Amino acid sequence: MARHLQIPQTIRELLEQGAHVLVNVSGGKDSDAMLKLLWDAYTLHGWRGDFRVVTCDLQRNEWDFSLPHIQKFVSETTGKQVEVIRREQGDLVDQWWTRYRTLQQEGRADRVPPWSSASARFCTKAQKEAQVNKFIVKHYPQDALILSCIGIRADESPARKHKQVVQAYTQSPTAPTKNRHVNRWLPIHEFSLSDVWSTLGWTLERLEALRSEVKANIQPGDREGLYALLKTWNYHANPVYALGNDRCSCRLCVLANQNDLRNGILWNPDHYRDLVELELTSGFSFQQGRWLAEMQPDLLSDEQRQRWTQLRQTAPQASVKIATKPISPVQLTLPW
């Protein structure tokens, strides 16, 4: 049975005072489920504040399924248009290359990886958090109560388990100023995976059956065939889960497991080659101890394969080359 939304008393009071609801969606199952439940509650209770839905387009790092899915899902669920925001200074591919060049100029490129990682989540900070903060400041310059709703769950990781369900932002640029108060709310923090899928009208068993059929019948890259099959199953979540992905994130995420990385590579070979280029240039693997170049070398160009062979020979320690000291310039604990 689908689980109901628990609304903490503090949140209920804020909503009754006219707090605006800002729903952060990513195209993933968790934010879909959160949006559905929040919209149901908003229409049921008749809260006076705005209800806005925002997404950060990760551009070259985004699965091509995601933005169309978000636009359709938001419009069908709420009748509203999602507001799409992007980092103007460049996407994450740009950000990693810029970091590499900066490290080179500082003489640290042989010691510090250009990639983000679990302990250096500058990607999330720049591509998502900073962009949402700018959106809040622009659209609510003063005299506003805002609930920034994020669909993260305790089950996902130990770090997420310890996040507070309600937290006031106290740091710039969304600190209380000009009578603007922003609170982060994690409405589905206690939900299990099964709760999320049942909110979307699916069971885990049915999802597994769909995945088996996709695996048996759809070749990587066959988007038309995939969409046609999903239609027969009346499946409306992001297609990446039907491919077998555990998470819907960047096409190739620095935190992804091997399964999600493999799907990302097979369905996005151009992007794969782009990222391998930075591995080969910097001499640092995409994840600590895991080289993209090693995962699917048949998809690399001849030149990239040659360089990869050379890199392995000339730098036998390459696969364990890691930063030996904290990575600057940013190490952050983020509200994501």
Ligand code: SF4
């Ligand atoms: S999905 Fe992964 S690579 Fe992309 S911004 Fe988030 S942590 Fe970074």
